[in-house]
Amino acid sequence: MAASGDPKHRKDATRIAHTGRPAEDGPVNPPIERASTFVYANSGTLYGKGRRYGRMGVTVHDALGETLSAIQGAARTLITSSGLSACVAPFRACAQPGSHVLVTDSIYGPTRDFASRFLGKERNVEVEFYDPRIGAGIADLIREETALIALESPGSLTFEVQDVPAITAAARARGVKTMIDDTWSAGLLSKPIDLGVDMACQALTKYVSGGSDVFGGAICCADEKTAAQIEGVIRISGESVSPDSAALALRGLRSLAARLKWHGEAGLKVAQFLEGRPEIVRLIHPALPSHPDHEIWKRDFNGTAGLFGAILKPASDEAVNAFIDALELFGCGFSWGGFESLAIHCDPQIQRTAVPWTAEGPLVRFQIGLEDPDDLITDLEQGIRKLKSS
């Protein structure tokens, strides 16, 4: 069929359905080539421009990367074996011994550990954590040696929404690169590259794959020079993703727009129910007007995900655990972005050094899956009774 309309003007859901597909007649999906070895009839071709070795990726990796680039406006996207490996790659590419990096205090814990334990202790990189709500004030922390500013918005435990354009403007004015962990938005609800970010990283493990059955990461790079720099560090350490994992991520990506809409709408309905409950002090959901960064979220996001927090009235650990354990439709698990709802008590995970985390009571994080939100609300109603009675 002939193409209709200028692809540049198509909406994300259409781009997702129509990018990274085979050009020729035949299957709608790219092949899953399980190949380490590529053979050629002559050595001139072997050293030419074609594929040389499967570790560097095959057709399905290219299709996944192209589709993510199309929705993020990236020059090129690199695929990695996990979300964590995607998030640490910009540090590995930018931070040299003697340099300084600025990291949001709300960053995902294992990324924080990589920065402070590996870069800080073994690589002689100065790692400084900053207040996620610093905005343009980041300019005062930038030094001659600053090599990277790391953002995560919203924070995946505490949900601060960062003023990304203000931070990237200050970084660009001083020639400092920026990366963001954009997993909450799945590359769809916000466009970090348009907001000035150099490297938009995400765990494909979460919303993109959507099946809670595969690991993957992506680094969407704003320009080719940055992509080549990232490619250098991921290739040198043998980073590799199986074609099967890439195909699972691509399959999930095809339905991302529809699923994320459900996660977001169902999540908001559940959050609004919780917000009205006397046992809850406040919700931490960027799409609720009560969230302190709601105006920034409205400016920089075009929708909401289904991951948010709730601060309970002061309660013992036993009472919080009794509440979570009583839930029948919410598993107690660390991940999110899948089809199944989850609830976890977050306080044991929160690490802060720039600004202390303070809350009126325990923080519980909810991942709203693809169940009917009315059933989830019924389940929460009975769970809350256990919170009160313990």
Ligand SMILES: Cc1ncc(COP(=O)(O)O)c(C=O)c1O
């Ligand atoms: C915000 C965020 N970034 C990155 C990751 C890491 O992803 P992966 O588990 O694929 O390494 C996670 C995982 O929970 C996450 O929540």
